[in-house]
Amino acid sequence: MLSVIRERWRQGHRTIAYPAGDLPVLPDRYRGLPCVDGAKCPSECRACADVCPTDALRFDAGVRIDMGRCLFCTDCTSACPEGAIAFTREFRTAARTRDALVTDGAAFPLARAVDAKSRRLFGRSLQLRQVSAGGCNACEADINVLATPVFDLGRFGIKVVASPRHADGIIVTGPVTANMRLALEKTYAAIPDPKCVIAVGACAISGGPFAGHDEQHGGCEGILPVDLHIPGCPPHPLTILDGILRWLGRIESSGAPTIDRDSNHSCGTLSTDTHAISTPYRP
Amino acid sequence: MTVITDCVKTFNSKPVRQADVPVVRFDDFRDALASTLASRDGELLALFGVPRGPQTVRVYGVTLEGMTGAIGLMATDVGERYPALTRDVSQAHWFEREIAEQWGVVPENHPWLKPIRFHRSYSSGRDAWNRVVGGAILPCVMPEGTDYFKIRGDEIHEVAVGPVHAGVIEPGHFRFQCHGEHVFTLEIEFGYQHRGIERRLIGGPDKRTLPLMETLAGDTSIGHATAYCQLIEGLGRVVAPLRAQAIRAAALELERLANHTGDLGALAGDVGYLPTLSYCGRIRGDFLNATALVCGNRFGRGLVRPGGVGFDIDEPMAAELRGRVEAAHRDVTGAANLLWSTSSVMARFEGTGTVPLATIRALGVTGTAGRASGHDRDARRDTPSGYHRYAQIPVSTWHTGDVFARAYVRHLEIQRSCEYLIENAPQLPAGDVRRDIGPLMVDAIGVSLIEGWRGPVCHVAMTGAEGTFSHYKVVDPSFRNWIGLAMALRDQPISDFPLCNKSFNLSYCGHDL
Known part of the structure; x- marks a missing residue:
């Protein structure tokens, strides 16, 4: 017994302060919100698109990256002859709408809170049922990690539950394989109304690296009504936590700029308001 | 039975010309496989079909000889039906089901011929179960003429679990035949995670190949990416710089540490x-974050690249890495030692879910689960590739084959991996970290083996006349080990299923591909 207590003492207190205090600092090489300086792009240059494994580059309104497809592999950064693409250390990348994930990084809107009614329903207690529909176990692992003492999801009244009957919503990972579609739909149907859907990872949003395969459906779109999109391959646990908390209105969106210690990886000011225009810092 | 030696011998990631692979008569193929596996303490690394014209499938057998590290390749041509190899080569049991499902070839008298992934046959108009062309194929709904394993009798009941399980976990379907708490048999069915990766790899490598390798089994991103990269380096006749090989080896151990540590925690939680x-x-998380320190991604995505690695480790980072591993080593050892000194934990671990060594060998169970039953195999030592040729890691085994053994082998491997990293991380060989790969060998076949945290990750690539993949076969250790879990549950209380399952912690997507 004494050895158990001694070990408990030695292991210490490990829960992070987030969302209180300063933003956690992720490793220098962490690849978060992408930032594109379209002004640098020679016309008709498609070097980035040619190497992108998931066709995440968009050229319709300037040059933008679809984070719903992006695997954050940085192949585009290496291929770009002008150094126009960078991945910042900004981890707060979740979005309410699918369209908001298509960004050049300059004025990325942080996930905004749900309406007052949903907030009243879910804001203080959110029980989620997780369904992996073709997920590779990376997204699943980094959802699981939220239950460890480091993130301690329970302190926010959020819990992953075993039965859909006990759940307020569903967290989906994976590209929704053909063989898992029915089980996903049945699980969703078993959750009592009102309910929400959170899509975690490039696969659940767009099919990820499996997009276009006959064996899957290219994510939740068209199958379930997604309320919150959390991009990444996989998203960092902080991205998932921040996205859910912000969406529940548990973090008041302050619009504070990202503090980036590495100027080479700096990007624009984040905005909570899509109308706010900020001047991105160009390295 | 005569010992037949006419298979072509090769080594890890050393491709040979396809023309050098002997195509033998079926009987000789079967006898050679059986004798290699029996007399030379061999393992069946892979057995797969490649279509050769409308009526013929060429079946390739890839064997590993016990202690020589030699990989044997041979082939035979079969038509629509052939006598099942499983009767003489029990390790072939799951592979033959895969061949039947993919190519519509029937291994006659296979003891338990059922689909394993529930997709349409890749041979048009040919289905091993004569399912209607174009008809719906529902996962885990058995084709006519097959069924789940059943035990009949008064008070026998069946428990069905999944695909959606009571946790954050991938989907699969489990059927137990029980009498009260007592489990007679467990049968496991898969296919829910099937994403069609192998089919998409044909014609590659291309810009999507590496991301697909990294997501074959996301918790083994480093293992699969390394297996793939060293294979195409072999095919491209390029050797990755030594510094890159050392970084890959370090990343592989970090992946092992993260997963083994998580497993010890999960086992503790289950009791x-x-x-x-x-x-x-x-x-x-500390181990995952150490990987993120090196490459920015907790699962090591983007780190291992064809020709080397995408990220170098400079001296301050190496020192930081060493410091983090030292701290995590102390913490995980302290946490694990609590398990071994707590009698209520040991009472649940010891004697639960025992798999004897004979069963391990007969069914081809491998990796961590095999070593926990005394099967002294580790690709890092037996078929070393990359940096493992220069820096060895002792193999950890235990002899009891129960949940305790599977936990304790993880504990031992954690010790060895930490020691390896603490010693090697600060002294990487000098040089660059990436080289270009030229055109791949044409009409070649290569086998790559990496000892991932669950066991040997095996990739087999075949190239065509253009130097692109004409066939690609992936065998995740889970593919071979799920049957081990089914065996562990025999004559166990069903309440011990979660504990036994965690002690294997196998991959669903690694199986389903």
Whole structure:
């Protein structure tokens, strides 16, 4: 017994302060919100698109990256002859709408809170049922990690539950394989109304690296009504936590700029308001 | 039975010309496989079909000889039906089901011929179960003429679990035949995670190949990416710089550490011992974050690249890495030692879910689960590639084959991996970290083996006349090990299923591909 207590003492207190205090600092090489300086792009240059494994580059309104497809592999950064693409250390990348994930990084809107009614329903207690529909176990692992003492999801009244009957919503990972579609739909149907859907990872949003395969459906779109999109391959646990908390209105969106210690990886000011225009810092 | 030696011998990631692979008569193929596996303590690394014209499938057998590290390749041509190899080569049991499902070839008298992934046959108009062309194929709904394993009798009941399980976990379907708490048999069915990766790899390598390798089994991103990269380096006749090989080896051990630590925590949680559960959940993250320190991604995505690695480790980072591993080593050892000194934990671990060594060998169970039953195999030592040729890691085994053994082997491997990293991380060989790969060998076949954290990750690539993949076969250790879990559950109380399952912790997507 004494050895158990001694070990408990030695292991210490490990829960992070987030969302209180300063933003956690992720490793220098962490690849978060992408930032594109379209002004640098020679016309008709498609070097980035040619190497992108998931066709995440968009050229319709300037040059933008679809984070719903992006695997954050940085192949585009290496291929770009002008150094126009960078991945910042900004981890707060979740979005309410699918369209908001298509960004050049300059004025990325942080996930905004749900309406007052949903907030009243879910804001203080959110029980989620997780369904992996073709997920590779990376997204699943980094959802699981939220239950460890480091993130301690329970302190926010959020819990992953075993039965859909006990759940307020569903967290989906994976590209929704053909063989898992029915089980996903049945699980969703078993959750009592009102309910929400959170899509975690490039696969659940767009099919990820499996997009276009006959064996899957290219994510939740068209199958379930997604309320919150959390991009990444996989998203960092902080991205998932921040996205859910912000969406529940548990973090008041302050619009504070990202503090980036590495100027080479700096990007624009984040905005909570899509109308706010900020001047991105160009390295 | 005569010993037949006419298979072509090769070594890890050393491709040979396809023309050099002997195509033998079926009987000779079967006898050679059986004798290699029996007399030379061999393992069946892969057995797969490649279509050769409308009526013929060429079946390739890839064997590993016990202690020589030689990989044997041979082939035989079969038509629509052939006598099942499983009757003489029991390790072939799951592979033959895969061949039947993919190519519509029937291995006659296979003891339990059922689909394993529930997709349409890749041979048009040919289906091993004569399912209607174009008809719906529902996962785990058995084709006519097959069924789940059944035991009949008064008071026998069946328990069905999944695909959606009571946790954050991938989907699969489990059927237990029980009498009260007592489990007679467990049968496991898969296919829910099937994403069609192998088919998409044909014609590559291309810009999507590496991301697909990294997501074959996301918790083994480093293992699969390394297996793929060293294979195409072999095919491209390029050797990755030594410094890159050392970084890959370090990343592989970090991946092993993160997963083994998580498993020890999960095992503690399943017997209700919360201290180790809590600590290991956090320490696992420390190892993942150490990987993120190197490459920015907790699962090592983007680190291992064809021709080398995408990220170098400079001296300050190497020192930081060493410091982090030292700290995590202390913490995980303390957390694990609580398990071995707590009698209520040991009472649940010891003697639960025992798989004897004879069963391990007969069914081809491998890796960590095999070593926990005394099967002294580790690709890092037996078929070393990359940096493992220069820096060895002792192999950890235990002899009891129970949940305790599978936990304790993880504990031992954690010790060895930490020692390896602490010693090697600060002294990487000098040089660059990436080289270009030229055109791949044409009409070649290569086999790559990496000892991932679950066991040997095996990739087999075949190239065509253009130097692109004409066939690609992936065998995740889970493919071979799920049957081990089914065996572990025999004559166990069903309440021990979660504990036994965690002690294997196998991949669903690694199986389903």
